[in-house]
Amino acid sequence: IRYGATIVGALWCRWSAGVPLIHQDVASLLGLAATAAAPAVHEVGERLKAPHACASVVPDLVGASAAMEGVRHAVMKAAASPFPVLIEGESGSGKELVAHAIHEASIRRGRRFCALNCAAIADELVEAELFGHTRGAFTGAVAERLGLFEESQGGTLFLDEVAELSARVQAKLLRTLQEGEVRRVGESAIRKVDARIVAATNRPLGNEVSAGRFRNDLRYRLDVLRITIPPLRERLEDIPLLVTHVWSVLSKRTGSRAVLSPSALSMLGSYDWP
Numbered sequence: 692i693r694y695g696a697t698i699v700g701a702l703w704c705r706w707s708a709g710v711p712l713i714h715q716d717v718a719s720l721l722g723l724a725a726t727a728a729a730p731a732v733h734e735v736g737e738r739l740k741a742p743h744a745c746a747s748v749v750p751d752l753v754g755a756s757a758a759m760e761g762v763r764h765a766v767m768k769a770a771a772s773p774f775p776v777l778i779e780g781e782s783g784s785g786k787e788l789v790a791h792a793i794h795e796a797s798i799r800r801g802r803r804f805c806a807l808n809c810a811a812i813a814d815e816l817v818e819a820e821l822f823g824h825t826r827g828a829f830t831g832a833v834a835e836r837l838g839l840f841e842e843s844q845g846g847t848l849f850l851d852e853v854a855e856l857s858a859r860v861q862a863k864l865l866r867t868l869q870e871g872e873v874r875r876v877g878e879s880a881i882r883k884v885d886a887r888i889v890a891a892t893n894r895p896l897g898n899e900v901s902a903g904r905f906r907n908d909l910r911y912r913l914d915v916l917r918i919t920i921p922p923l924r925e926r927l928e929d930i931p932l933l934v935t936h937v938w939s940v941l942s943k944r945t946g947s948r949a950v951l952s953p954s955a956l957s958m959l960g961s962y963d964w965p
Contacts, residue, residue: 694772759926
């Protein structure tokens with residue numbers, strides 16, 4: 692029984708009918724049964740794991756709250772799957788950290804992790820960034836360039852703030868996800884690509900679809916597995932661990948021996964974290 696790229700169990704069959712075996716039929720039936728059983732078997736295995744198992748595998752997602760434990764479990768489930776992942780959460784909640792964690796825990800970790808902030812690049816350049824371009828395809832295209840889909844071949848492509856993409860780019864992205872191929876800007880040749888898509892948004896895509904700003908068919912392509920990151924104000928119990936982690940990193944970087952006072956921790960704990 693295979694879940695994504697991981698073997699999570701096995702089926703055993705005892706043939707008791709008084710008729711000859713047709714091996715091809717048996718193999719097909721067992722294959723169908725294994726596929727149908729895979730999600731449930733994987734879920735049981737996840738529940739039986741020790742509570743701290745995910746924390747050790749995903750060390751960058753700091754926090755001991757039930758909310759963060761849920762995020763780590765969701766990361767491990769997503770990492771074992773080949774399907775696109777949509778990460779929802781407010782700005783600054785750690786969406787790119789989660790995307791990196793999914794990549795590092797997946798079988799694609801040996802290949803590149805590429806990221807594009809869809810809100811930080813001019814609309815006319817997004818196509819060239821994603822799909823690449825040929826020399827002379829537009830003003831300033833002085834050389835041929837690979838797009839991020841080709842650069843992340845066999846790896847993971849992270850699309851941050853995917854709701855900011857224009858309708859034109861959404862249409863091209865949809866076709867790429869459907870067909871598994873790209874056409875560079877200024878070129879007619881088709882190139883096959885294999886990049887696992889992880890997208891993130893600080894605005895729920897369902898609302899964007901309702902408002903007419905995002906394609907519903909593209910939303911369904913991206914929103915296969917969903918991870919929602921809770922804001923810090925909903926998990927204040929994580930603040931001591933987060934503060935200790937950040938302070939340790941900064942102290943090593945600066946060579947400082949300063950320590951945080953209890954009053955400083957108290958003030959951070961009473962802040963509303965908007």
